[in-house]
Amino acid sequence: MGKVWVEYRTEKELQKIIDNDYLTMLSRLAVGIIFIWASIYKIIDPCSFSKSIWYYHMVPGDIINLMAIILPWVELISGVCLIVGVLYKGAVVAVNGMTIIFIIALSTAIFRGIDIDCGCFKAAQESSEAAWESLIFDFVLIAFTIQLALSRSTKWRLKR
Amino acid sequence: MAIRQLAIILVISTGLGLGINLISPNRIVCFGKYRPLSSGNEVIVPPNAEAGDPPFIALDLAELEFNSGEAIFIDCREPEEFECGTIPGSINIPFDNLPEENLENYIDSALGGCARDKLLISFCSGEECDLSLHLARNLMAIGYTNLAIFFGGSREWERFGLNIERRKNCKK
Structure with missing residues (x-):
């Protein structure tokens, strides 16, 4: 009985931390700015971004360009919605989904030995450090996006 | 609710992406083989290519x-x-x-x-x-x-x- 009570209390305290208004706002700002910042160069230069997608050897050639045109805007709008607090739940789902896709793409690239810097195949252990750094960054990012998904804070949203 | 909002975000993104791409000086074609080039080249694959051949590049x-x-x-x-x-x-x-x-x-x-x-x-x-x-x-x-x-x-x-x-x- 006592053990169950302790677990319940721990869970409640954890939920309290997750629901913290300041922590949630910090996550919104961090994730929002990262997504907006990441989208800008892709919107300006879709050609380079389409090459980057091609490098992963995961997407059929026919839809690479379409993806390169639309995906950066999803990033930008989701980032803005997160910070401003409009279409908030949709934006949270979007950033979580995109981060999971990025992690899968990077992991498979590393596993298959694709050097994402040049798009060429190398031995897996020689995959560029950039891929590992990006993967670690994405795992940190997903910690924030999961916090946003679990948080019940509605403070500082334009539309609740 | 979240799915409806996500759909709205996707629709707005698609509209903006396609619209801006139309007027952008850096626009790329939407469909087709991988050919994001301004020079208009594309991957050329000979008719005698077979599955398992090394990749053809543009x-x-x-x-x-x-x-x-x-x-x-x-x-x-x-x-x-x-x-x-x-x-x-x-x-x-x-x-x-x-x-x-x-x-x-x-x-x-x-x-x-x-x-x-x-x-x-x-x-x-x-x-x-x-x-x-x-x-x-x-x-x-x-x-x-x-x-x-x-x-x-x-x-x-x-x-x-x-x-x-x-x-x-x-x-x-």
Whole structure:
């Protein structure tokens, strides 16, 4: 009985931390700015971004360009919605989904030995450090996006 | 609710993306084979290509790899054609002169003993010549793992204004 009570209390305290208004706002700002910042160069230069997608050897050639045109805007709008607090739940789902896709793409690239810097195949252990750094960054990012998904804070949203 | 909002975000993104791409100076085509180029080139794949062949690459990627300096370009034509004009720095391994025996030693020696996973890009003069495909198949058979075929060849390279290395003047 006592053990169950302790677990319940721990869970409640954890939920309290997750629901913290300041922590949630910090996550919104961090994730929002990262997504907006990441989208800008892709919107300006879709050609380079389409090459980057091609490098992963995961997407059929026919839809690479379409993806390169639309995906950066999803990033930008989701980032803005997160910070401003409009279409908030949709934006949270979007950033979580995109981060999971990025992690899968990077992991498979590393596993298959694709050097994402040049798009060429190398031995897996020689995959560029950039891929590992990006993967670690994405795992940190997903910690924030999961916090946003679990948080019940509605403070500082334009539309609740 | 979240799914409805996500759908709204996707619709707005699609509209903005396609709309801005229409008026952008850096616009790219929406569909088609991977060809994000302003020069309008595309991956050329010969009709005799088979599943399992090394990948065919377009001019943009050939140029990208050329600029990176990481790849070895292999011109598969006769030495006379090679001397008349080729992609700068490429190695000449005429497919028609390949030996019947000790092919592996011959190729290894021609490539200067490079690593088996070094990126090798074979090419010849253009669409009418499939020596690059045959050489790439041979390279794959003897254990080279990182291969690509630039089927546009030296003609497409020159047509899009890229540098050509000429060892002698030849009539075209």
